[in-house]
Amino acid sequence: MDEPRWLDDREREAWLALSALMLLLPAALDAHLTREAELTGFSYFVLAMLSEAPGHATTMSDLAVRSHASPSRLSHVVSTLEARGWVERRRCSRDGRVVRISLTEDGWTSLVDLAPRHVEAVRSFVFDALDEDDVGRLAQIATKIQRVLDPDRTFGPTH
Numbered sequence: 001m002d003e004p005r006w007l008d009d010r011e012r013e014a015w016l017a018l019s020a021l022m023l024l025l026p027a028a029l030d031a032h033l034t035r036e037a038e039l040t041g042f043s044y045f046v047l048a049m050l051s052e053a054p055g056h057a058t059t060m061s062d063l064a065v066r067s068h069a070s071p072s073r074l075s076h077v078v079s080t081l082e083a084r085g086w087v088e089r090r091r092c093s094r095d096g097r098v099v100r101i102s103l104t105e106d107g108w109t110s111l112v113d114l115a116p117r118h119v120e121a122v123r124s125f126v127f128d129a130l131d132e133d134d135v136g137r138l139a140q141i142a143t144k145i146q147r148v149l150d151p152d153r154t155f156g157p158t159h
Contacts, residue, residue, distance in 0.1 A: 057102035
């Protein structure tokens with residue numbers, strides 16, 4: 001059996017910092033979104049993906065692929081957003097097995113209202129601590145890691 005490829009001191013330091021960031025940042029964003037709109041970060045992400053989809057609508061299966069969510073998790077979030085009147089779920093008339101999710105006018109208005117406050121939180125939590133060079137390096141590093149984890153680039157609002 002091959003010897004494990006242990007992390008050296010610099011890699012360990014980077015890994016521990018990244019691990020802390022992966023735990024702290026989503027929690028901070030979730031807390032902010034909960035205070036602002038009683039939403040989770042994932043719910044906001046779903047709304048954002050719908051806002052960027054053609055006609056503010058997409059299929060449930062496409063939304064699941066692009067969000068890397070299990071069908072049950074996505075269905076629960078869509079049900080919650082539907083109960084708030086922010087999304088509508090409809091069966092496709094051409095194929096009853098296909099379910100389309102669309103952002104309602106109230107959903108769009110709520111998202112437009114919330115987006116500036118969310119962006120300010122992102123700026124406060126992330127970008128205010130970085131200089132211009134840091135932002136470029138962050139984009140390069142995140143893109144390199146994303147290519148390993150999502151080589152087909154299915155995650156997120158755009159392909």
